[in-house]
Amino acid sequence: MFENLSEKLQRSFKTLRGQGTITEENISDAMREIRLALLESDVNLEVVKDLVEHIRVKAMGTQVTTALSPSEQIVKIVHDELVTLLGKDIAKFRTASQPPSVVLMAGLQGSGKTTTSAKLAQWLKKGGHRPMLVSVDVYRPAARAQLAVVAKSTGVNLYEGKLDESVQNGTPEVLRLAKEAKKEAANFGCDILIVDTAGRLGIDAVLMDEMAELKKLLNPSEILFVADAMTGQDAVNSAKAFNDLLTITGAILTKMDGDARGGAALSIRQVTGAPIKFLGTGEKPDAFEPFHPDRIVSRIMGHGDIATLLERAESTLDKGKAEAFAKKALGGQGFTLEDFREQLRQIKKMGSMKSILKMLPSVGPFAGMAQAAENVDESQFTRVESIINSMTNKERQNADLINGSRRKRIAAGSGVTVAEVNNLLRQYAQMSKMFKTMGGGMGGGMKAQQRLMSQMQQQKQRFGR
Structure with missing residues (x-):
């Protein structure tokens, strides 16, 4: 999904080739190209401004090494700044001191929360954990059935629970299911409970109040915002809204194998302060991997991802x-x-x-x-x-x-x-x-x-x- 950005950055670097030194004049042309490349890839405007300014300062400052050509200097600086932007280290998965650790999955409808919950469970299972899944989406009938299907296909424990059809207000049912699931996870020796929450077509007060209640009840170790990378800046805006209310601990970007322009990946961490922790790279249950900032930057810079x-x-x-x-x-x-x-x-x-x-x-x-x-x-x-x-x-x-x-x-x-x-x-x-x-x-x-x-x-x- 970063091919367009990579191509545009490579083009901007070419403007400096053949130049003997970096000057205010030739760096301006390169910075203009880099700015356009980032904006066209749907990177947040404020993020672009900060990033380009940091690159300019470093390019004109004493940190530039004379052993490199001007184009090589800019490539190195852009690489280092992108790594800093995305986070230099792999974000660790948090667990509670007393199991089960609770992972609260947040996000809008259609972002891929249910599928991602199952993928995360399978990834944790491969890592030696014993996860349990539960859907507290009492509003969309297919949601709970979908989670049951993917849980069965991956061999992950699932708490289904029974809904009380007489209850008109959904939130009490949501809280009851979540509370029962946490107890069930402890009884079955499951060390992690992944809670697939309800989504909405947009941010609304009912959704946010319910998420706040779940956070208060479950005291989750992780609150992971699931974002569809194809939605670009909409994903960033939604991430900010959830973070303002819940203080998310990380994000998961789905559909990274698609034709999205990549701007969400470069914006979410800067806008929310929360790291990207995982990527969904396909439809299969194992198409899920930890987010490596340096590897993503390597792909953006056209260096591939051999690791x-x-x-x-x-x-x-x-x-x-x-x-x-x-x-x-x-x-x-x-x-x-x-x-x-x-x-x-x-x-x-x-x-x-x-x-x-x-x-x-x-x-x-x-x-x-x-x-x-x-x-x-x-x-x-x-x-x-x-x-x-x-x-x-x-x-x-x-x-x-x-x-x-x-x-x-x-x-x-x-x-x-x-x-x-x-x-x-x-x-x-x-x-x-x-x-x-x-x-x-x-x-x-x-x-x-x-x-x-x-x-x-x-x-x-x-x-x-």
Whole structure:
């Protein structure tokens, strides 16, 4: 979602290239471009003013190093100021000294509170916690049912409770459900209770009074404001309203995989003083991650997010299969279509190819990857797997067997054209040749595997800081 901002910032830096020193005149042109880039990305006006002024002062001050060119100096200063704006450190998740800790989820209707509550519960569960979910949205019938469905799919404990249909005023029911859920969480040994609250289409007195009552009753360790990143400044304004009443402890930005301009991410912390703690990066239950300010800034600056990509690979890929594949493919034992299919399946576990490409730097050999990501046809991976599935086991083990008649049969069985089958086999042949060259050049399978693992560790140390 930061591609537009990244592109505009890169353009502003170009205005300083070729300049010998930074002067008041040439810095003004760059500052104008940076200001426009931020405003067009929906960053709050006051935040833009402060940020641009800080950049100007540092650029003209003694902190600028003479070892860098003017454009490199500005890039470094902008990077450092953006990191300061978003918070230099990862915001910690708070827990109470006496369990269960209560997490109160706040936000407007449609921001994704219910789905995000379940994602947070699953993330906590992976971290060794025993969370419980409860919906106190007594106004929207589908809300409680939706939470029950996602809780079941993720295997997280849920307190449903029964509503008293005779009660006309919703708030007493909300408070009763919340109180019962906290007691139930303690009885079941759950250390965290996540409370999915009701939302409204806009800020109103009823919503705010109810949230204030819940805060007083539950004494939550965390009050997390859930904001739809696609709504831009509306999300910032809502965050401020909730913070003024509740003093939120953090924010969660949802739909970060969409086409939003990114301004909300750069504005919420400055406007509310509360850090962004998590990001929702997709529809799947595991498309949820802690907010790393330095990594987000790296993406904004066009440097990619290799650290998150490596972490995602480590958490989703089968290490044993990866090592076995490296030893086999690079050790001269051959690379079969069966291996090709398995590698496709492993990549799909990491998420969409679009999201993977967007984590690569947009400079150097990876220049244009962000643009290429927009043109990725995810269905192509399904077609490729379908083609390989339509082959016999012998054909997958030995592609040389696949003659003209077999190609027609495979195409008919997978619902594609013969040309697509030919294209796949051509790609496979190129990859097989590449692995043979790599394996031979490194002197055998064991050495190749050791070299590959060593490179991965170096990358992790370099980008994981």
